[in-house]
Amino acid sequence: MPSSQHFLSADCLDAAVTAAHAAAAILQTHAMRRADLVVDHKMRNDLVSQADREAEQAIIEILRERTPDIGILAEESGGQRGARATWCIDPLDGTTNFISGIPHYAVSIALIGHEGCRASGGEPLPQDTPLIGVVYDPNREELFSSLYGLGAWLNGRRIQCSATTTLDRAVLATGFPFRDFSFESRYMPTLSDAIHTTRGIRRLGSAALDLAWTACGRYDGYWEMGLAPWDVAAGTALVRAAGGVCEDIRHQEPWPEGGYVYAANQHIATALDDMINRHP
Missing domain, CATH: 3.40.190.80 (D-Maltodextrin-Binding Protein; domain 2)
Known part of the structure; x- marks a missing residue:
C-alpha cells in the first residue's frame, strides 16, 4: 500500500499526464484514417471505436506500471475500485465528434480519493473526493491539470473560474x-x-x-x-x-x-x- 502522500503527489499527476499524451497520440493517428475506423454501437447513440479501446489500453498500462496500488475504473473495460483511491478514465470524451471529424474531444483522467484516504498526509477525507484531474485536448494541444488543494493549470499556467457575477x-x-x-x-x-x-x-x-x-x-x-x-x-x-x-x-x-x-x-x-x- 502506498503512503498517504502517494495519493496526491507530483508522481501521480505526471503518470496521468503521460497516459493522457499516449492516448491522444493513438486518437490522432486514428483521426487521420477515420474511414477505416471500426465502430460499434453499445446502445442508441452510444458509440465506441477501436480508437477508444486502444487509447484506454495505453492509459491503463501506464497507470498500472506507475501506480500499481491504485484501482482503475475505465469506460470501455470496466475495472475495479481501489481500497483507498481509484483512477477514473475516459479515453475519448466526445466520441461522436471524433467519429464525425469534429475536432472537439479529449482524453480525461481523474484520481478519486475514497473516504478515509489521507490525500496529502493531513486529515482523512470525509467523503470520496476527486484529487487529480487531467483533461487533454489534442486538437488544440491544451493540457488542463489540477491537484487537490493546490490549484489548476492550463499548459502549466494557473487558471481560475470566471468573475461573472450574474x-x-x-x-x-x-x-x-x-x-x-x-x-x-x-x-x-x-x-x-x-x-x-x-x-x-x-x-x-x-x-x-x-x-x-x-x-x-x-x-x-x-x-x-x-x-x-x-x-x-x-x-x-x-x-x-x-x-x-x-x-x-x-x-x-x-x-x-x-x-x-x-x-x-x-x-x-x-x-x-x-x-x-x-x-x-
Missing part, C-alpha cells in the same frame, strides 16, 4: 439528452429558462472540455444530466481546484458521480442550481 451576463454550456431520455421533461424547461435569462448557451459535445472550459473561465457555468462518472470526474477536480463549484444536481453525492452535474464560478453557482432545481 446569470444574465453568463455564458453557459450544456449537453442535450442524447441517449437516456428519461429526464427530458425536467431538462427542457431548464434549457428554456437558460435561453431566456443568460447571455448564451453552448453545446459542443464533450463534458470533459465543458468542465475544463468552465475551470479556465471560458464558460461561466455548465450543467448536464445522464452522464457517467468518467465523463465528469476529471472536470470536477479541475473546476473545484480553479475556485469554482461542481456538484451533484440532486444534492445526493459528494461529487457528481451519478452524472447529474452543475458547475459554475462561486458568484453564479447558487443561481444556476436554483434555476435547474426549479423544475423537479
